[in-house]
Amino acid sequence: ASPRQRLECQIFLPADSPCAHPRIRGDLPHPQRPPSGRGVESGVRGMGMSRGGLVCQQAVGALLLAACVVSGALGDTLDPIVDTIRPSNGPTKGGTIITIGGTNFGSADSNIQPRVTVGGEACPSVVWVSKSSVLCETPDGVGADRSVVVEVGSRQSAPSAQSKFQYDSPKVLGIEPAHGPAKGGTMVTIAGLNFGETNSNPSVTLGGRPCQSVVWLSGTKLTCVTPSGTGVGDVRVFVLDESSPENFGTVFEFDPPVITSLAPPHGPCAGDFTITVRGKNFGSSDSHPKISLGGAACEKSAWVSDGEVTCVAPRGSGSGK
Numbered sequence: 404a405s406p407r408q409r410l411e412c413q414i415f416l417p418a419d420s421p422c423a424h425p426r427i428r429g430d431l432p433h434p435q436r437p438p439s440g441r442g443v444e445s446g447v448r449g450m451g452m453s454r455g456g457l458v459c460q461q462a463v464g465a466l467l468l469a470a471c472v473v474s475g476a477l478g479d480t481l482d483p484i485v486d487t488i489r490p491s492n493g494p495t496k497g498g499t500i501i502t503i504g505g506t507n508f509g510s511a512d513s514n515i516q517p518r519v520t521v522g523g524e525a526c527p528s529v530v531w532v533s534k535s536s537v538l539c540e541t542p543d544g545v546g547a548d549r550s551v552v553v554e555v556g557s558r559q560s561a562p563s564a565q566s567k568f569q570y571d572s573p574k575v576l577g578i579e580p581a582h583g584p585a586k587g588g589t590m591v592t593i594a595g596l597n598f599g600e601t602n603s604n605p606s607v608t609l610g611g612r613p614c615q616s617v618v619w620l621s622g623t624k625l626t627c628v629t630p631s632g633t634g635v636g637d638v639r640v641f642v643l644d645e646s647s648p649e650n651f652g653t654v655f656e657f658d659p660p661v662i663t664s665l666a667p668p669h670g671p672c673a674g675d676f677t678i679t680v681r682g683k684n685f686g687s688s689d690s691h692p693k694i695s696l697g698g699a700a701c702e703k704s705a706w707v708s709d710g711e712v713t714c715v716a717p718r719g720s721g722s723g724k
Contacts, residue, residue: 413521413634418533424699425615431567439585442509445595449478449485460543475622481506481507481558482507482559482560482561483505483506483507483508483517483554483558483559483560483699484505484506484507484560484561485503485504485505485551485552485553485560485563485565485566486504486506486565487502487503487504487505487565488501488502488503488504488551488565488566488567488568489501489502491543491567491568491569491570492568492570492571493568493570493571494570494571494596494597495538495543495545495570495571495597495598495600495622495642496543496600496601496622497527497541497542497543497544498540498541498708499540499541500538500540500541501537501538501539501541501551501568502532502536502537502538503519503537503539503551503553503696504535504536505535505536505553505560506534506693507534507558508531508533508534508535508536508537508553508555509531509534509555509556510534511533511557515555516529516557517529517531517537517553517554517555518553518554518555519537519539519551519552519553519554520550520551520552521539521541521542521544521549521550521551521568522538522544522546522568524542524543524544525538525542526539526541526542527542528540528716537695539551541568543599543600543601544570544599544600545570545599545603545643545645546569546570546642546643546644547567547570547572547643547644547645548567548569548644549567549568549569549570550568550696551566551567551568552566555589570592570597570645571596571597572597572645572646572648573595573596573597573598573605573640573642573645573646573647574595574596574597574647574651575593575594575595575639575640575647575651575653576594576595576596576653577593577594577595577653578591578592578593578594578638578653578654578655579591579594580590581654581656582655582656582658583629583655583657583658583681584658584683584684585633585658585660585684585686585690585709586631586659586684586686586687586709587615587628587629587630587631587632587684587687588628588629589628589629590626590627590628590629591614591626591627591628591629591655592624592625592626593607593624593625593626593627593638593640594623594624595623595624595625595640596623596624598619598621598622598623598625598640598642599619599622599642600622600625602619603642603643604617604619605619605625605640605641605642606640606641607618607625607627607638607639607640607641608637608638608639608641609629609630609632609636609637609655610632610634610635610655610657611635611636611637612630612632612636613630614627614628614629614630615627615628615629615630616628625640629655631686631687631703631709632657632687633657633684633690634656634657634685635654635655635656635657636654636655636657637649637650637651637653637654638654638655639651652713657684657686658684658685659684660682660683660685660686661682661683661684662680662681662682663682663683664680664681665678665680665681666678666679666681670716672718672719673718674702674715674716674717674718674719675702675715675716675718676715676716677714677715677716678696678701678713678714678715678716679712679713680694680711680712680713680714681710681711682711683709684709684711685706685708685709685710685711685712686706686709687706687709688706690706690707691706692704692706692712694712694714696716696719697715697719699717699719700717701714701715701716701717702715702716702717
């Protein structure tokens with residue numbers, strides 16, 4: 404049965420009417436319009452009629468229908484309204500018991516059990532506490548600003564700023580291996596929390612560079628193939644509209660450059676000739692290598708590949724530079 408409220412209508416009739424100033428009290432469904440197929444007689448119980456008997460009841464009934472329709476007294480139950488969510492966040496694996504505060508959540512004598520969804524997913528367990536309070540066990544999910552919606556029968560609450568639940572952000576705890584060649588291509592395993600209980604297509608960056616071929620394994624484990632890069636960079640995981648924090652302490656280190664040969668191995672003291680430097684871990688095209696000979700910076704340096712860079716030699720003298 405739908406929650407009901409007591410409605411009092413005062414009807415004023417002409418002074419010479421046999422039904423002058425009767426007072427009608429009745430239990431009416433709270434709403435917006437008369438239920439289809441119902442007359443006022445079935446929804447109103449006349450009480451305290453001053454005089455006029457059945458004729459008076461019929462006359463007042465007609466006026467009451469018009470008055471109550473205008474005032475919005477008849478119709479269906481009001482929509483539920485969600486005012487508070489406590490707590491407002493929890494892990495992506497779900498299982499957080501949240502207390503939802505608001506209005507129009509039904510009554511104790513109703514045979515309609517409220518239904519609650521978080522981000523469109525149904526809570527596996529819902530407990531009605533009162534017309535202004537419902538408990539819900541959150542389903543698994545990811546992302547911030549997930550709308551919490553309460554449904555009672557055919558009516559449901561509208562999304563609002565007060566009806567949001569946030570799943571906890573991803574957290575990176577470790578990466579293995581923690582280093583690899585500058586050219587990339589190393590398969591790494593990332594351990595952490597809140598990566599989602601199902602695959603939500605997470606992404607990973609190492610030092611701001613996107614990891615390749617990210618594979619979700621579980622809510623606590625991912626794998627990916629490292630991009631090219633140089634130096635040391637933060638490991639960050641992104642899931643929908645949330646990400647692990649920067650400078651959290653888990654980093655990946657690209658192996659340092661290694662020089663294996665120079666060509667030519669010597670040149671004039673005046674400089675201004677090109678030297679080809681070969682080796683490994685010279686990074687990628689945007690690495691902007693800096694090369695020096697004997698402490699003096701090359702006039703011009705250029706990246707060729709992960710294993711080769713060039714340098715226009717500066718002026719100098721001596722050997723073993």
